[in-house]
Amino acid sequence: MSEKHVDEISGVETTGHEWDGIRELNNPMPRWWVWTFYVCILWAIGYAFAYPAIPMITSATKGYLGFSSRAELQQDVDVAKAGQMKFHDMIATRTVQEIDADPALREFAIAGGASAFKVNCAPCHGSGASGGPGFPNLNDDDWLWGGDLDSINTTVAHGIRFDGDADTHVSEMPAFADMLSPDQTKQVAAYVWGLTNTPSNPAAAEAGKQIFLDNCAACHGENAKGKADMGAPDLADAIWLKGRGEDAIARQVTAPKHGVMPSWAARLGDSTVKELTVFVHSLGGGT
Incomplete structure (x- = not known):
């Protein structure tokens, strides 16, 4: 019976296998690790039987316990x-x-x-x-x-x-393009903008006040604070729905945009x- 070869550097026996002068050290896995591995295999087999685990063509195995994460x-x-x-x-x-x-x-x-x-x-x-x-x-x-x-x-x-x-709530601001001249539109826009900001032309804004009272106050109020029962916005609170500035106000006066909200009931x-x-x-x- 030949003696087992021992590696000179590590002092570990070799398995007897040799390839091109290279020998394989005989370092088996620790027994505790091997037994843990065996236990895991048994656990996996038991899990596959107890729970849904093995895929089929259109579904999977139901498992002995009948567990369902969806259920x-x-x-x-x-x-x-x-x-x-x-x-x-x-x-x-x-x-x-x-x-x-x-x-x-x-x-x-x-x-x-x-x-x-x-x-x-x-x-x-x-x-x-x-x-x-x-x-x-x-x-x-x-x-x-x-x-x-x-x-x-x-x-x-x-x-x-x-x-x-x-x-549904209904209100509609008329288009003043046929009622006011371009100059009057600019004047009333300057007045409305001047309620919360500095108008570009104070004289035009002053002239626009009477235009506002004659044409807009019926809905927005003489103080331009709006009327909720008519859906007329407050024009004196610096909150602008359709756009800021005199040009945006003039466009709204000329050809107003009207929003639509669905009925949710x-x-x-x-x-x-x-x-x-x-x-x-x-x-x-x-x-």
């Missing part, structure tokens, strides 16, 4: 919905004032309204409700149709100039409209 998720969703049902029932039967007065119900309504807002309202008003050119900022205190709970609820439910709803239902109302009111600009 578990659905169970959690059902439990969550059951917990929310009492709040949904209360929102359905209470007014927006009663919802807003109940701290727990208000918190639930704001959360639901925020979710509905991101899906339905954010494309126009922005994800933060800050609006944009032609789309009102819902965080400020400037409200075309009123900022109290009832007014917001009516606006959300029935929309603005929406043909599919008979109760039929699409979302009364409860979601109430949640949206409370959410929008909570942004800080509600009255």
Whole structure:
């Protein structure tokens, strides 16, 4: 029986295998590691039998325990919905004032309204409700149709100039291109801009005041503070929906743009409209 070869450098026996003068050291894995590996194999086999694991053509093996992550998720969703049902029932039967007065119900309504807002309202008003050119900022205190709970609820439910709803808000600013001369248009634009800024021509702005009183005050008020019942904006608060500056005002006077907002009552239902109302009111600009 030949003696086993021992590597001179490491002092470890070799396996007897040799390739081109290179010998393989006999360094077997530690026994604890080998037994751990065997246990893992047994665990994997048991797991494959107990849980869904082996892919098939159109599905996978069900597993001895019949576990399903989808079924578990659905169970959690059902439990969550059951917990929310009492709040949904209360929102359905209470007014927006009663919802807003109940701290727990208000918190639930704001959360639901925020979710509905991101899906339905954010494309126009922005994800933060800050609006944009032609789309009102819902965080400020400037409200075309009123900022109290009832007014917001009516606006959300029935929309603005929406043909599919008979109760929608309707107002229309006339085009003054055929009523005012170009000079008069510039004068009234200078006057309106001068309510919150320095007009380019103070004399023109002074002349525009009487033009405003004769043609615009019926809707916007003699003080230009607007009228919510007519959807006429406040022109004296430095908040501009259609554009800033005398040129933008002149264009609006000449050929006004009219925004349209959908009616959400039929699409979302009364409860979601109430949640949206409370959410929008909570942004800080509600009255």
